[in-house]
Structures are given as C-alpha cells and as structure tokens.
Amino acid sequence: MIANDDYFQNSYANVKRNGEIRMQINLDEIDLTNSEPVVEPERQYYFMAKCREELKKQSQELGRKLTASVNTFGCQMNARDSEKIVGILKNIGYEVIESENADFVIYNTCTVRENANMKVYGHLGYLKKIKSKKKHMKIALCGCMMQEETVIEKIKKSYSFVDLVFGTHNIFKFAELLYTCMISERMVLDIWKDTNEIVEDLPSERKFSFKAGVNIMFGCNNFCSYCIVPYVRGRERSRNPEDIVKEIEELVADGVVEVMLLGQNVNSYGKNLENPMTFAQLLQKVEKVEGLKRIRFMTPHPKDLSLELIEVMKNSKKICNHLHLPIQAGSSRLLKIMNRKYTKEQYLELVENIKKSIPDISLTTDIMLGFPGETEEDFQDTLDVVRQVRYDSAYTFIYSKRTGTPAAQMENQVPEEVVKERFQRLLAEIQKISAELTKEDEGTVQEVLVEERNQHDEQLLTGRLSNNLLVHFKGEENLIGELVYVKLTECKGFYYMGEMVQME
C-alpha cells in the first residue's frame, strides 16, 4: 500500500489566463460535490480532478503509481496534440513513460497513408496479448484514423478490447472521456464529425524545454484530390492572434527560444477570423515577442504564398532561413488533377521570386510519386523542377489510395514496380543536389540551436542551423537550449561536423 500521497501533490494545471496573470489551476480546490461546469475549459479541469481522485483509488489498490504512454504517429500537428494529452495525464497523476508496457496506452493515430494505419493495427495485436494478462490495463485510440467510419467499424468488430476511442475534434474533452472510461467496463466511443470550437488554456507538456510547436490553425479546406486530411481534420479554423501571442510569451517565459507555427496551410491563416488578418501579419506580431529567437512554420501551400510573406521573411531577424514548399508533382497536368491550384510554371516563378528576395534561403519540399495516371513524361517534369529549384532536401512519398478521396475513384493506378523505379531515380537526384548544396556551406560559421547530446557519441552535441540542417560538435551538456556559433568544418552529405567558436 502507498503510505502517502506524495505524487498527487503539485498537481497544478499550469495555465496562464487573462494576459499577465499566471493562474494556476489547483485541482485540489475544485469542489467535486458540485455538478460539472458547462463552460470550457473549467469543465475539463473538473474532470481532471475527478480522474485524479479515481486514479488515486486505483493506485492505492495496486500499491504503486500508474503509468501511461502516449505513442504518436503522423505529423507535427499530431505531435502537438500528444503534448496536450501528456499534459493532462501528468496533471491527473499518471507517471508518463516511453514503454508500451504501461497501465494506460494511448495511440494518437495518422491516416495520411495506408502504412500509417497498418502500423496501428500491428501495435494493437501486440497489446491484446499484454492486456489479456493485465486486466486493469486501459487502451485508448485517438487522432486522424478515428475520424474514418470504416476504421471505427473495424475496431468495434475486431479490437473490442480497446477501452476509449475519440477523434481529432474532441481532443479537448480528453479528461472528461477518460473519466467516463475509468468508471466504465465498456468501450467509450466519442467521435465528432466536425467542430467550430477551439478550447484554449488546457495544460500541455512540452517534449523539449527550448523549442515548441504552436498551433495557429486547425483543419484544411483545400481538398487536394489524394488527401484525407480535410476529411479527418475538418474545416479551417484559425486561433485568435492574441491567444497565439500569449501562448508564445508564456513559452518564452518558460525557456523556449524557438517556435514552430503549425497549420495544414499556414498561408490561409486568419481568413475566417472576426477581424481577418494575414499570416504575414501574424508573423510580424510573433516577431515582436521579446526573448524569442527563432520562428519556423509548417506548412505553407504554394498556391497562396504571398509577396507580403516573402517581404516579411526577408526583413525578419527571427524567421529561420528555411521554407518548406510542397510541390507534390512537377507536371501541370497532374497538379490540376491533384487540385493543387498551381502550375509548374507558377511554382517555379514563385521560387524565383523567393530566391531573388532571400538569396540564401533553404528550400525543402514534399513530392508524391505514383499518383493515378502519372506517366514518364509527368515524372520528367518532377525531376525537372527538382533540378531547377535545387531543394536542400525533400520528403518523397509513394501515393497511397485513401478511401473517400476523389483520387481513390481514379482507375489508372500506376504499377508498383514503375513507381519504385521512379522513386529510386528521384531519390538519387535529390541526394546529389542536396549533397552539393550542403558542401557549399562547409567552412562557414553559423548560429546553431543546441538541441541534444549526440546519440552515438557522448562527447558531441547536436545543433540545428537556421536552415534546418544538423551539425555535431564537441561541447558541454549545459549548452542544450542555447544558441551558439559553430564552424562547419566538414560536410557529411546531409549534416556537418563542426567546432564551436566564440563570437563577439
């Protein structure tokens, strides 16, 4: 039995509300004899306190603290959501661990490509065995995959041992759903089709102390014909600029020096706000946050990347020297069928404008191969764009058919061996160019954010350049989270070895 309640102390939801006042929500002060509040986020604080009470009981029965693990698939958006889940779990009193051998296992899923789904089913098969020996174990599924009806049917039928299932739109209700799950023997399932709601001021836990992702908008309205994201993440909703800036100020006060502004298409930020504003205007506001050193963002859609944004990037001291500009394909014919709303020529013109204004900008991209009907000629267009733009790096994906998207109805699927062969040619081209570009900066001194101790060599630190490349160099652990200057002594293809230098 547990002798004292040590680890249930200090259970504050660390949130700052109303501008300057840091208000700590002390879960102990919530009167659980009252009925639950109707307004958010107060309602969730109430359920956090309820969960905490319940967990305490379970913990006393087991004679130890309960553990939880959150496993994330997919993009930065999902990673950020997982931080929110971890924040709540910690406030409730769970010990959050990495291993899937936990008392409560959560999968935050992705469904952008079929293989992301397969991985989740694979993990579930493994968990079923563990759970059969560990009766009190709970399993939760959330994230994009859960927004698909076919997936929910499959889970109900073949994975009925799962305890809690929720989607992307009601993640803010996690504490409430968890409480229902804790006191219920049956599967708790709550999926919303869409939402207009954005709930602010819920706790969250950061993976890194010095850098953080910040949602600026949710959802996507673009409906690229291959993509499932708009169906599983709903319509575009922007957060208020005041809330974004407030969150960044708090992060900076808490030691963060770099933020990554997150959205499926950051260029359409602000269009649906009561007082509409552009992404470029938001960036200017974020730039003013004192103490913030670096700003990154993901992802700008090429179709509406404005000259205003290029100007703001050019004049900024904080926005990193990097632009991720997904092309998907080089062929204007395919781009039209993909519903990307730009042609090869327009994309190349945009790149030219960017390079003219910011000559040393590092450009990266996403490329998809094997979209239905892709011919050798279409593929040559993609290679041509790669050669003309000269990307510093590129994420390359093989097209995956997603049920419910227009492209899934297209009949002329490209045979797998053809796609794989194109994939190899594309990769070779990208790697060649990338190595050439990396080599060009060899010998220069660059400002670097020290991120971690090198995983392979204890003596080395790993830092990130403004252009997003990594450099390994000798240094002490206390530099983690600091900006230092490093001479890039040797180019190793996609990264550098370096030496720290003192600058005045």
Ligand code: SAH
């Ligand atoms: N909103 C971002 C992309 C988010 S998804 C944008 O528009 O750029 C990240 C990447 O996954 C996409 O850029 C695309 O290259 C890839 N992707 C999306 N759907 C896919 C599919 N059905 N098959 C293969 N790759 C896909």
Ligand code: SF4
């Ligand atoms: Fe998907 Fe296109 Fe939206 Fe990106 S912009 S999330 S690729 S629909």
Ligand code: F3S
């Ligand atoms: Fe995957 Fe959802 Fe992101 S489908 S890529 S986790 S928005």
